Amino acid sequence: MTDLNFPHIIYKDGASFKEWGLHHGKSFKGAIAELAAIRKDLMLKKNPSLKSKLSELAMEQFNCTKLFAPHLAQELEGIAQGAEVDLVDIVILNNYTDFRDIELPEEGCSTIHLHSQNQQVSGQTWDMHQSAKNYLCTIEIPASKEGPKMHVLSLVGCLGLMGVSDTGLFIGVNNINTENARAGLIWPALVRRTLEHPCFNSMRETLVNAPVTSGHNYLISSVGQSEHWEIAPSAKAMVGKTNDSSLGKTFHTNHCLGDELKLIEQKTAQSSTTFNRYSLLEKKIGQCETYEDLINLLGDHDGHPKSICSHFASGAQDPSMTCGGGVYDHLTKRLFFWRGCKVYDDNYEERELTF
Incomplete structure (x- = not known):
């Protein structure tokens, strides 16, 4: 498992949200793929029944986000494109706790x-x-x-x-x-x-x-x-x-x-x-x-x-x-x-x- 040592990512002033996402995704390509795989695996181990509807549920969440904040949806698309991972995996990485709460709990935070x-x-x-x-x-x-x-x-x-x-x-x-x-x-x-x-x-x-x-x-x-x-x-x-x-x-x-x-x-x-x-x-x-x-x-x-x-x-x-x-x-x-x-x-x- 990669340890990134808590990086500080600086987005370029004047770039578009899509460009910010591409930079983010390319810079941490391997680590993003690792984390997305870990989170998908944890989710499916707890609830295998989600597997058949994973893409459908992920795209429902993405489309809702696109209506709510189109520029942030573009950033997510850029991250997926830059990291060369499926957009579904980026949705799971971002919305892991809520995705699981459709069926399962998550702990933590004060x-x-x-x-x-x-x-x-x-x-x-x-x-x-x-x-x-x-x-x-x-x-x-x-x-x-x-x-x-x-x-x-x-x-x-x-x-x-x-x-x-x-x-x-x-x-x-x-x-x-x-x-x-x-x-x-x-x-x-x-x-x-x-x-x-x-x-x-x-x-x-x-x-x-x-x-x-x-x-x-x-x-x-x-x-x-x-x-x-x-x-x-x-x-x-x-x-x-x-x-x-x-x-x-x-x-x-x-x-x-x-x-x-x-x-x-x-x-x-x-x-x-x-x-x-x-x-x-x-x-x-x-x-x-x-x-x-x-x-x-x-x-x-x-x-x-x-x-x-x-x-x-x-x-x-x-x-x-x-x-x-x-x-x-x-x-x-x-x-x-x-x-x-x-x-x-x-x-x-x-x-x-x-x-």
Whole structure:
């Protein structure tokens, strides 16, 4: 398995989205093919019945994405073309968690926002199947006619897992397991599309009206405000909020908090660590005040292996581990991304960026 050492991909200013995708795909051709094969294999081992409908479901998701954000669909086509892999495989690589949620669960991730008079910080862990860790990257996307410059945490071959724009908009994502999943939008395209907006209100409008495939909690924030939204194909609810008049600290793991979402939650498919991490965050969030504090909290190992930086794989129905994460300070515009675990991984990497 290739270890890419957490590359920082820089898209060329003035190039088209298709050209960005081609550059991305060509630069990481072998690794993208590897990761796509790993994700397809994991998905089909869990649910062989998907095999006969793989292409059909993938193209439904791609066509939905093409209607939602044509320029991002062009970037996906460019990645597939540059990497010389089938577009179906790129859809699976990008929409793996949602694709599987049509029948199956996925674990992981904790999202947090801190809002005080002097601090406004957002962040999250990214918990995935451990095979994804070696393929994590960051992408620097220049301003275009579609939106401002942005930095995203991603996987090679993927549009983006979480990110921040030059206008100070942040989006983080964690999975929830809900009923009624259906072929819809490729969710990394939703991450990128929301970051293209000029303000928080239009970002929220796009997010809550998107034709999603499956359930996620989204943390969106900007200077002065933050919201946690649980969104599934058949229901949505805001489950956390801060603003300059209502300061506080909000967080989410992988179980539903909204009453309407609880009614459609697949409780048998919940993350094996979600309540452990939630309890740890309840216990520790009071001492978390700053950008540095949040970075340290997201790397915390109290309760290991069911810790905030999660290492619980043995016996889990769908093993996942903290493969990386990101923290953004809205007031200083400092952005910190990491790959792996600083304590347990020999190949840990970190990167601090600014706008």
